[in-house]
Amino acid sequence: MSPTQRVLNAPSKALYRVCLLLALLAARAASAEPPVIELHILDAPPLTFVDDPRGYGIVGDVAVAAMAKAGYPVKIHVLPWARAQKHVSEEHDHLITPLSRIPGRENRFTWIASIMPMxxxxxxxxxxxxxxxxxxxxxxxxxxxxxxxxxxxxxxxxxxxxxxxxxxxxxxxxxxxxxxxxxxxxxxxxxxxxxxxxxxxxxxxxxxxxxxADLYLACSKQCSPKMVDDLRKAVDALRAEGAIKRIHDVYLPR
Structure with a gap:
């Protein structure tokens, strides 16, 4: 191989290595576990429970079930309610429930799905x-x-x-x-x-x-559109399957 050929081939090899590295990084990102999503609740029985053997309450269980159905790992957080709302509204991709959709909150959150009337x-x-x-x-x-x-x-x-x-x-x-x-x-x-x-x-x-005023599963103002869509579809599916009614009847049997 002539010196001229070696000079011409060197950039090609470098480009190949860069492309291979990018492909490996993309494959690793695609196979990575989705990030754990923080869900903020409060102790408001029977809507949400912080410590109950049956679960997280009517709205809490629906939210957790929707997250599992959509493939998002969840970490439960409990803060004083006014502080929880401020924290979630200022963060990115944090969830909160049960949150009533009232005028004073409309522009502070991304409203994913109504879970039940209140x-x-x-x-x-x-x-x-x-x-x-x-x-x-x-x-x-x-x-x-x-x-x-x-x-x-x-x-x-x-x-x-x-x-x-x-x-x-x-x-x-x-x-x-x-x-x-x-x-x-x-x-x-x-x-x-x-x-x-x-x-x-x-x-x-x-x-x-x-x-x-309906109780919602809501997200931070800055929230992933994909997560919003995934969770909205998951809540709709739970409702269509009758799961929301079954969860309701666990805590408030008729």
């Missing part, structure tokens, strides 16, 4: 109210979860700051109601009906449903 009402021991207006005139202190949709709904409906009692971690709204520390509890109907019999045998007065 009705909210006022619960009290002394007087049943029929409307937000009557509740504003009747109740001095109304318990709501700190950072919850309920808190935002009451503020939107014109309740004063001194009427709204945001519940801190560890405060039990049912117990506060029994002790007279709050006059009413504005909360999701399934959660309140699930908790109350475990606390007291007294009759709990419930207003007509005052708000409906």
């Amino acid at each position: 009705e909210r009402a006022f619960f009290s021991l002394e007087q049943r109210v029929d409307s937000f207006a009557q509740a504003r005139d009747t109740f001095h202190k109304i318990g709501v979860g700190l950072g919850s949709a309920q808190e935002e709904i009451l503020r939107t409906e014109g309740f004063r700051d001194d009427q709204i009692y945001p519940l801190a971690i560890g405060e039990n709204p049912a117990q506060l109601l029994l002790m007279g520390r709050i006059d009413a509890w504005f909360n999701g109907v399934p959660e309140s009906r699930y908790i109350w019999p475990k606390v007291s045998k007294r009759k709990l007065l419930m207003s007509p449903v005052g708000s409906n």
Whole structure:
């Protein structure tokens, strides 16, 4: 081989090695395990449980099942709810549930799929109210979860700051109601009906449903379009298969 041929062949060999390296890296990336996705929940029985032998609750189990169906490994995180929402909204590809889709949150998250509807009402021991207006005139202190949709709904409906009692971690709204520390509890109907019999045998007065906002599996504002599509299809498939109803009936048997 002439010196001229050797000079011409050297770049070809270098290019071949680069192409081979890129092909190996691409093959390794294709065969790699998908990244573990963080799912943020809170302790809100029966919607989500942090420590229950049956699982993660109605919405929690649906979210985990959808992630498994779509092939995404999951790591569960539990933070104070207001902090969890801020953290997820500012991160990339973090998931959160159950999150109500209300106006104040609309632009902070990527909304993947509705898991179940959520009705909210006022619960009290002394007087049943029929409307937000009557509740504003009747109740001095109304318990709501700190950072919850309920808190935002009451503020939107014109309740004063001194009427709204945001519940801190560890405060039990049912117990506060029994002790007279709050006059009413504005909360999701399934959660309140699930908790109350475990606390007291007294009759709990419930207003007509005052708000409906579906509970969603949501993602960070910056979220992989592929993951959103995969999880949306997975939730739809679980619903079509009857799996969501079966999960619901585990925690709230009819």
